[in-house]
Amino acid sequence: MAEQSVLAYNCPECGGSMVFNPNKGKMQCEYCDSLFTREEVEKYFAEKEQKMADRDAGKDWGEEESSMKGYNCSSCGAELIADQNTAVIRCPYCGNQTIAPTQFTGALKPDYVVPFAFDKKAAIEKYKEYYNKRFLLPKDFTVSSKIEEIQGVYVPFWLFNGTVDAEGKYEAYDSKTDGDYVIRDYYDSERAGKMGFTNVPADASVRMQDSLMDSIEPYNFDALETFTTAYLPGFLAEKFDVKEDDDRSRAEKRIEETVKEKLHDTLDHTGFDVKDEKVDIHFNETRYALLPVWMLTTNWNGKSWTFAMNGQTGKFTGDLPVSGLKLGLLSAVTFIATFIIGSMIIG
Ligand SMILES: [Zn+2]
Numbered sequence: 060m061a062e063q064s065v066l067a068y069n070c071p072e073c074g075g076s077m078v079f080n081p082n083k084g085k086m087q088c089e090y091c092d093s094l095f096t097r098e099e100v101e102k103y104f105a106e107k108e109q110k111m112a113d114r115d116a117g118k119d120w121g122e123e124e125s126s127m128k129g130y131n132c133s134s135c136g137a138e139l140i141a142d143q144n145t146a147v148i149r150c151p152y153c154g155n156q157t158i159a160p161t162q163f164t165g166a167l168k169p170d171y172v173v174p175f176a177f178d179k180k181a182a183i184e185k186y187k188e189y190y191n192k193r194f195l196l197p198k199d200f201t202v203s204s205k206i207e208e209i210q211g212v213y214v215p216f217w218l219f220n221g222t223v224d225a226e227g228k229y230e231a232y233d234s235k236t237d238g239d240y241v242i243r244d245y246y247d248s249e250r251a252g253k254m255g256f257t258n259v260p261a262d263a264s265v266r267m268q269d270s271l272m273d274s275i276e277p278y279n280f281d282a283l284e285t286f287t288t289a290y291l292p293g294f295l296a297e298k299f300d301v302k303e304d305d306d307r308s309r310a311e312k313r314i315e316e317t318v319k320e321k322l323h324d325t326l327d328h329t330g331f332d333v334k335d336e337k338v339d340i341h342f343n344e345t346r347y348a349l350l351p352v353w354m355l356t357t358n359w360n361g362k363s364w365t366f367a368m369n370g371q372t373g374k375f376t377g378d379l380p381v382s383g384l385k386l387g388l389l390s391a392v393t394f395i396a397t398f399i400i401g402s403m404i405i406g
């Protein structure tokens with residue numbers, strides 16, 4: 060119990076330090092401003108401890124294991140999980156039918172899932188709509204006849220949580236024109252702040268192209284549900300094969316860019332030069348989640364074409380071969396915190 064009261068000072072949301080807010084009568088996170096009662100924090104850590112103990116004891120899936128089947132694609136090596144009654148004939152990643160059932164060997168059980176928001180019929184309709192509107196593929200590329208083969212895949216993701224301490228020094232300026240002259244007023248600006256971040260995603264699948272995934276993001280993580288196998292029937296889930304630590308640098312890059320953007324947004328001038336910037340990221344708990352994607356992979360002209368649709372929002376990508384996809388924008392980072400800014404304007 061004594062241990063728990065120490066842990067209780069860390070924010071369940073982002074891991075930041077918490078202080079007691081006497082006005083609200085609650086614990087408040089210094090990074091993301093989340094409020095919790097002491098009971099809520101203690102309950103959170105008790106549950107977390109139980110989960111860790113279950114994992115250590117190998118009780119990941121428990122009873123549920125007997126209702127699951129494993130599959131291996133001998134062509135691309137994808138390891139998939141499906142419900143006992145879900146027929147799997149085709150690999151969603153490479154489109155090959157060289158997929159064989161294997162023993163389900165208790166993999167790490169996901170913490171969370173974003174459920175599919177629409178069924179296969181609706182997904183097919185969305186594909187068709189897309190083709191009718193703007194499809195510019197060669198005539199003999201008969202993807203339309205293959206649309207029925209789309210598969211709902213839960214793609215494994217790591218969701219990173221933590222806090223950031225950031226500071227920057229800038230030479231900001233305001234420009235105005237006066238006849239033939241451009242007049243610039245310069246300001247020495249300093250910015251510093253703390254932020255909490257939750258659910259910064261990085262996909263944990265080797266086969267899922269990062270560029271493809273990036274272009275169907277973002278997902279809305281308000282819809283995250285605690286994972287149970289009840290979400291699986293009719294769908295495939297891939298086992299993660301990128302470890303948490305190997306994905307961290309991808310998340311770091313996203314966080315750093317977003318934090319810098321936030322700092323720059325607070326510079327209220329027409330322009331600025333960066334003199335110095337420091338972004339200190341502290342990772343806290345990482346969550347393992349499955350995110351829904353409708354996938355269709357088909358071969359044409361010796362090339363593999365992959366089409367993907369966000370199973371939550373319907374956002375679609377697929378008019379280019381995978382290799383030519385543009386990198387998506389870093390739009391999926393959701394910071395839950397308001398930025399606390401200390402600023403100084405000199406001169
Ligand atoms: Zn927090």
Ligand SMILES: [Zn+2]
Nearest residue numbers: 132135150153
């Ligand atoms: Zn495959």
